[in-house]
Amino acid sequence: MENKNNVQNINIIGAGLAGLSAAITLAEHNIPSNLFSLQPSERAQSVLAEGGINGALNTMGEEDAPQYHREDTLRAGVYLADEEAVRGLTEEAPQIIRDLERLGVAFNTQNNEILLRNFGGQKKKRTAYARSSTGKIIMTALIDEARRYEARGLITRYPHHELVSLLLAGESEKICCGVLMRNTYTTRLRGFAGPVILAIGGMNGVFPELTTGTTSNSGDALAQMFAQGVRLGNLEMIQYHPTTIGISGKRCLVTEAARGEGGRLYVMRNGERWYFMEEKYPELKNLMPRDVVSREMYFVRQDPACGDQVYLDLTGLAEEVWRKRLPDLRAELLHYLSLDPKTDPIPVEPGIHYFMGGIDVDREHRTNIAHLYAAGECCDQYHGANRLGGNSMLGAIYGGRVAARTVAASIPELAGDQLQELFCNADLHEEIRNQYAQEASPQIILEIRDILVPAMAIVRSEQSLKSAEEKLARLLEREGLHEREKHRIYLAQAMVASAMFRRESRGAHYREDYPQRDDQFCGLTQAELTQGTDIHMQITCRSGSRQIRETS
Amino acid sequence: MKLEIKICRRKSMFLQEYWQSILFETEEENATVAHALRQINQTKGIVDTDGKEVELPIRFDCSCLQKKCGACAMVINGRPRLACDAALKEFVKKGQVRLEPLRKFPVVADLIVDRSILFENLKIMQTWVSGSAKVPEKHSDEAYEASRCLQCGCCLEVCPNFYAGGSFFGTAAFVPTARLLSSLPVEEQQAIRAQYKAHVYAGCGKSLACRDVCPAGIDVDHLLSSSNGIAVWRHHG
Ligand SMILES: Cc1cc2nc3c(=O)[nH]c(=O)nc-3n(C[C@H](O)[C@H](O)[C@H](O)COP(=O)(O)OP(=O)(O)OC[C@H]3O[C@@H](n4cnc5c(N)ncnc54)[C@H](O)[C@@H]3O)c2cc1C
Ligand code: SF4
Ligand code: SF4
Ligand code: FES
Numbered sequence: 126m127e128n129k130n131n132v133q134n135i136n137i138i139g140a141g142l143a144g145l146s147a148a149i150t151l152a153e154h155n156i157p158s159n160l161f162s163l164q165p166s167e168r169a170q171s172v173l174a175e176g177g178i179n180g181a182l183n184t185m186g187e188e189d190a191p192q193y194h195r196e197d198t199l200r201a202g203v204y205l206a207d208e209e210a211v212r213g214l215t216e217e218a219p220q221i222i223r224d225l226e227r228l229g230v231a232f233n234t235q236n237n238e239i240l241l242r243n244f245g246g247q248k249k250k251r252t253a254y255a256r257s258s259t260g261k262i263i264m265t266a267l268i269d270e271a272r273r274y275e276a277r278g279l280i281t282r283y284p285h286h287e288l289v290s291l292l293l294a295g296e297s298e299k300i301c302c303g304v305l306m307r308n309t310y311t312t313r314l315r316g317f318a319g320p321v322i323l324a325i326g327g328m329n330g331v332f333p334e335l336t337t338g339t340t341s342n343s344g345d346a347l348a349q350m351f352a353q354g355v356r357l358g359n360l361e362m363i364q365y366h367p368t369t370i371g372i373s374g375k376r377c378l379v380t381e382a383a384r385g386e387g388g389r390l391y392v393m394r395n396g397e398r399w400y401f402m403e404e405k406y407p408e409l410k411n412l413m414p415r416d417v418v419s420r421e422m423y424f425v426r427q428d429p430a431c432g433d434q435v436y437l438d439l440t441g442l443a444e445e446v447w448r449k450r451l452p453d454l455r456a457e458l459l460h461y462l463s464l465d466p467k468t469d470p471i472p473v474e475p476g477i478h479y480f481m482g483g484i485d486v487d488r489e490h491r492t493n494i495a496h497l498y499a500a501g502e503c504c505d506q507y508h509g510a511n512r513l514g515g516n517s518m519l520g521a522i523y524g525g526r527v528a529a530r531t532v533a534a535s536i537p538e539l540a541g542d543q544l545q546e547l548f549c550n551a552d553l554h555e556e557i558r559n560q561y562a563q564e565a566s567p568q569i570i571l572e573i574r575d576i577l578v579p580a581m582a583i584v585r586s587e588q589s590l591k592s593a594e595e596k597l598a599r600l601l602e603r604e605g606l607h608e609r610e611k612h613r614i615y616l617a618q619a620m621v622a623s624a625m626f627r628r629e630s631r632g633a634h635y636r637e638d639y640p641q642r643d644d645q646f647c648g649l650t651q652a653e654l655t656q657g658t659d660i661h662m663q664i665t666c667r668s669g670s671r672q673i674r675e676t677s
Numbered sequence: 678m679k680l681e682i683k684i685c686r687r688k689s690m691f692l693q694e695y696w697q698s699i700l701f702e703t704e705e706e707n708a709t710v711a712h713a714l715r716q717i718n719q720t721k722g723i724v725d726t727d728g729k730e731v732e733l734p735i736r737f738d739c740s741c742l743q744k745k746c747g748a749c750a751m752v753i754n755g756r757p758r759l760a761c762d763a764a765l766k767e768f769v770k771k772g773q774v775r776l777e778p779l780r781k782f783p784v785v786a787d788l789i790v791d792r793s794i795l796f797e798n799l800k801i802m803q804t805w806v807s808g809s810a811k812v813p814e815k816h817s818d819e820a821y822e823a824s825r826c827l828q829c830g831c832c833l834e835v836c837p838n839f840y841a842g843g844s845f846f847g848t849a850a851f852v853p854t855a856r857l858l859s860s861l862p863v864e865e866q867q868a869i870r871a872q873y874k875a876h877v878y879a880g881c882g883k884s885l886a887c888r889d890v891c892p893a894g895i896d897v898d899h900l901l902s903s904s905n906g907i908a909v910w911r912h913h914g
Contacts, residue, residue: 164738165796167828168746229810229860231820255821261745265824265856266806272796273805282796310785339740340715341748373705373712373761375742457743461707567719 134159134281135532136304136317138288138346139324141169142260142518143501145267146525147322152274154533157281159317161306163341165284166268170326170339170502171521174260175453176382177242177252178225178522179515180218184238185250191215194251198516201246201414202481202509203632203642205359205649210488214507214516214523221522222253228266231255233450242450243385244514246414252515257380257453260518285309288325288346291353291497292316294547299354301497302547318548320496320535322528323350324521327480327502331616332574336477337369337378345565347503348612350484351619356493356653358505359482361624362633364512365583367418368437369476372461376476379437380454381514383466384411386446388439390418391470392425393432400438401425416511416633419475423583436470475583479517481508481633482623485651490528493653496544498532500524505649510632565609572600573617580621586638590625597621619652626650678703678769681726682713684735685777686787694784698726703765710774711739711749711761714788737788744892747827750834751788752777757831759892760788779834781841792830798846802872804853810860819903823856825893832887832897838880845880848887848897855900858907866907873908 135151137144140162148160162169183189194215199206226232226239232253233240241250255262274280285308292303303318323346329336330343351357367390368379384390389411391398401421403410411418425431447455447467458466484492484499486506492499500506501521508516580593601614627650629643630636679702687694701713717723718734725731738748742761749760754768754775768774782790812820832848833839839847854873858866881901888897 164740164746164748165792165828168738168740168748170741172746173741173743226811227809228806229812229820229856231812231817231824231860234812234814234817237814255824258825262821262824265826265853269805269853269857272800273807276800276803276805284793310789310791339746340742341740372743373707373709373764374715377743566721568721571719 134317135320135322137161137322137324138304139169139326139501139503140166140282140284141171141324141326141501142264142267142521143503143525144322144324145264145271146522147324147500147529148280149267149270149274150526150529151533152277152279154529155279156533156536157279159281159283160271161283161286161288163285163287163309165282166264166271168339168341169264170329170342171518172261172264173337173339173378174263174518175257175378175380176244176385177254177259177515178222178263178518179244179247179251179513180222180253180519181215181249181251182219182222182239182241182253185241187249189249189251191218193249194218194247197247198507198513199509201511201513201632203511204647205362205509205632206507207488210506213488213527214520217523217526218519221519225263225266228270230263230266242382243412245381245384245412245418246409246513247412247515248409252382252385254382254450256449257382257451263518288349289314290349291321291355291494292318292548292551293353293494294551295495298495300495300544300547302544302551316548316551318545320498320532320544322525322532323484323492323497323499323503324501324525325503328483328616329477330570331577331613331620332477333570334374335376335574335578337366337376338478344613344616345609347483348609348616351616351652351654352608352612354494354654355497356485356651357483357616357619358485358649358651359509359623360620360652361581361627361650362481362508362510363477363581364415364479364481364633365419365475366415366478367422367475368473369478370458370462370471370473376478377457377461378476378478379458379471379473380451381412381415382451383437383439383454386450387442388437389441390422390435390437390473392435394428394430398438399425399431414511414513415478416635419583420635422475434472435474437473438470439466440468440470442467479512481505481510481512485649488527489531490524491531496535498528500528510634565607565613569600569606569610570613573597573613576600577617577620581624583635585624585634585636587625587636588638590621593621594618594625615654619654623650623652678706678708678765680765680769680771681773682710682717683773683775684787685775686735687784688732689786690784697731699723699731700726701765706766708765709761710753710763710765710776711737711742713765714760715739735788736786745827747829747892750779750829750831750892752779752834757834757890759829759831762892779830781833781839782830783841790830792828794841795828795830795833795849798850798876799853802846802850802854802876803868804850804857806857806861808862808865810857810862810865812860816859819859819900820856822896823852823859823900825895826852827893829892831890831892835886835890837884837886838882844876846876848891851877851881851904852895852897852900855904858904870908873904878905878909
């Protein structure tokens, strides 16, 4: 183990959009940071984002304004998202896109003005895009911007570093005084003092091979945070994207922009194409929010008069669209399916795409532990029961900014190197002894996944959730599990408990036994693990912080 | 589908490398090399063709599994490629596929190499924006194309003139630079033009071997001529 040092730096874990945005914002405040990630930023899930980023730029003559963006976001999230937080997000959105433009992001433009496209759940054109690789193009610009500060010593990149554990002090009120990281090249462990911003992305690895995301967002870090007492929230809200295709080892996204540009969903019914979304939702049609579209796809496939396969019909898209706005998508479909979307309908299926839940944060992106913050897809802010396409890149960039501003404002209150002192007192050797070089075994990871899949599906019920609850409890009894494996089981239990608790249907959470919305549940679920002799899970509702149920 | 996967292994940078062959079978028609490696890593007790138990995991980098992140670059049957883009069916006829780490970078373990030189070189190139780099519409295609580089390093693997630590930085440094040459206002280009001439233009033999292996299909040819135009001949079309 190396020396304890670097107390002056803020520790950011994760170098996707949220982590980069936090590091850049701190650097703008002249505050140095350590930017840790399992792999360099170029490999983060953020580079996969395709369709675009939302902001009421109002360049399309539709009289758009942040207020409408806010309303659409809250409505799509079925009023679970914090209205004030969403206000901040949507008001800063146009400036964020302008800042990206200044950094050289090659957005599609016309007459030097940024073009916007339609995206699901939004009544106006509000999504800025760089063809169909928006995430990659934005990441390239932000990585270069971070490099500028790196050259000035304000950002220190630590790629190939894995989060091992938080260093916590304090008894009843915990304080985060640093973080223990493992260099995956040398396997050495090293402690870093100072406040911590978590930007670890979504928990895709809870569902290996079944999501549109990356393998490096393994879910381990979130499970570890939960085990260390970090409160999670909104865990039952998992977004199934309506249009994905199966490729080797994962689900591959067919961007919502395909429908934004005119793509239509149909199923065969009595020998004819039935464009069910257009019939059922005459206003937004194929561009209803993702939860609605995925659920409708589930229902039509249950209908005995309909075929089992839903198709995405892109044959009506203009040549110009393929050339200028969705070139990468066509190449991808040709490559993976040997289908040309110009002439062939594309067989699609809903797939797990985004986690609205995660680390529970307040409007300033503080967690329940002092000096620990979270931003980006790993936290539960902004999206409520369902995220709008184009809002997550925005949420990650904005959230990173807000977390960094909160840290910057808190620096004066870090009186007399308090954290450094706590860090020096923390028993690193004990921490390290508790660490296990083992990774969770792939078999256990898959077992947990297979228990969760039927329970956390598009359509849920008490019965399927109960069955998962029992299986997880049994799995936890198995002999020879090591800590990392147990932590993953706790996280899975918290997801199931959150879904059981919400006895209503709202957004991405649909219960066939409680198909209606019930506003006594109009708040985020929260899950916390308090370790004593017993493991305790509390599910509470954020609004009014009623403690509604406890499970052991 | 059944084939032999022959892997160049090395437990750490301090130990000798050795080859290990594993017979791999899959029903999945579109399975890739990345998929095979992941499957093997999930198979407790798997043995090699000599009947010896394979020490797991076989370490390799991967992330997106859809050829968009550059993590899984390795040498596959002698050619630098992305493991998630190399379909096993390509190799079935031969009955074998050979996997080695990229050779231009220090090996960390098995198929993982340390590519930090890529990022160090970009720091020297000063690929960043100091003022404003709003992309002029007429250069939008170049800026977009040049933003797509994965930093995978495949181009450097085949480049006769690149070696880690040398003064010629190759295509992986050139492409990100081209993004800035196409967007920065002329008066802000001085520093980057000088670096470009020193670390790209001066050492490149223009054989374009790099273009042919680029897994992102970046139009290196076109970017080179437009960047040379801007940085060397000062054309601002
Ligand atoms: C295919 C696809 C398409 C998408 N399209 C869009 C779109 O069009 N518009 C939109 O708004 N959103 C889109 N999204 C969602 C959006 O891309 C993500 O929500 C967002 O980019 C998340 O950014 P992030 O910074 O929070 O996390 P990520 O980019 O996932 O970064 C996570 C970081 O944490 C690091 N990390 C993880 N675990 C550890 C650990 N244990 N130790 C150390 N580091 C760790 C990783 O290495 C990585 O650097 C899409 C997502 C996908 C998968
Ligand atoms: S053109 Fe030839 S010398 Fe120049 S970067 Fe490419 S491979 Fe190297
Ligand atoms: S230019 Fe192509 S081959 Fe070279 S690093 Fe970039 S993506 Fe990889
Ligand atoms: S895993 Fe991302 S390119 Fe292969």
